[in-house]
Amino acid sequence: MQEAGLLDHLAALRKTLLRSVTVVLLIFVSLIYFARDLYRWLADPLMVHLPEGTSMIATDVGAPFFAPFKLTLVVAIFVAIPFLLHQVWRFIAPALYEKEKRLVVPLLISSSLLFYAGIAFAYYVVLPLAFAFFTSMAPEGITIATDISSYLDFVLKIFFAFGIAFEIPVAILLLVWSGTVTPQSLRDKRPYVIVGVFVVGMFLTPPDVISQTLLAVPMWLLYELGIVLAGLYTKKTKEEQP
Secondary structure, eight states: OHHHHHHHHHHHHHHHHHHHHHHHHHHHHHHGGGHHHHHHHHHHHHHTTSOTTOOOBOOSTTHHHHHHHHHHHHHHHHHTHHHHHHHHHHHHGGGSOHHHHHHHHHHHHHHHHHHHHHHHHIIIIIHHHHHHHHHHTOOTTOOOOOBHHHHHHHHHHHHHHHHHHTTHHHHHHHHHHHTSOOHHHHHHTHHHHHHHHHHHHHHHSOSSHHHHHHHHHHHHHHHHHHHHHHHHHHHHHHHHOO
């Protein structure tokens, strides 16, 4: 019986992975025609701050093809995140109680929205400020010519850092839900968290105060939001108890 149950779980996992990969590939194929446009859009925050007469460069022979190709694949994964999270929920749903299912769905929706919000904040706020700072600090006589592959890796790192950082409220709710922490214990740890978010910002962003602060401050504010939501959840749970 246990072996049959394990095989059923493996079969369900296989179907989940196949559906997820298929959706990502379909989105990727539908976007590949716009690969150059996507990269041009990604490069805008830097291009507007480059000195007149300069541009980005490709130092590798295959970079003009592979950089937009890689970006399109990453965009396809980003676009598919709601579907991928839904597949995860479908896979684990049979093991959840009805009360847990009611909580999981809002968490999946909010985690998708927060991830997108983190990327949007990075693109529209962090990158323009960071590139304005970088280009203004270039020594006299130095021509700024950023490699397109290096730029892509840099920006994707920023996107992932901010996308994950904006998941803090969801992470806090999950910790409180599991009983690992309480809202009060989170409040007590506030001074350490404030120091910690600036340390994390130092490691996840470029070595400038602007980028570090723009990551650390939202992380702290999202931590406070997570505490508020966790308090509301705990209060509601106590009221529902007989």
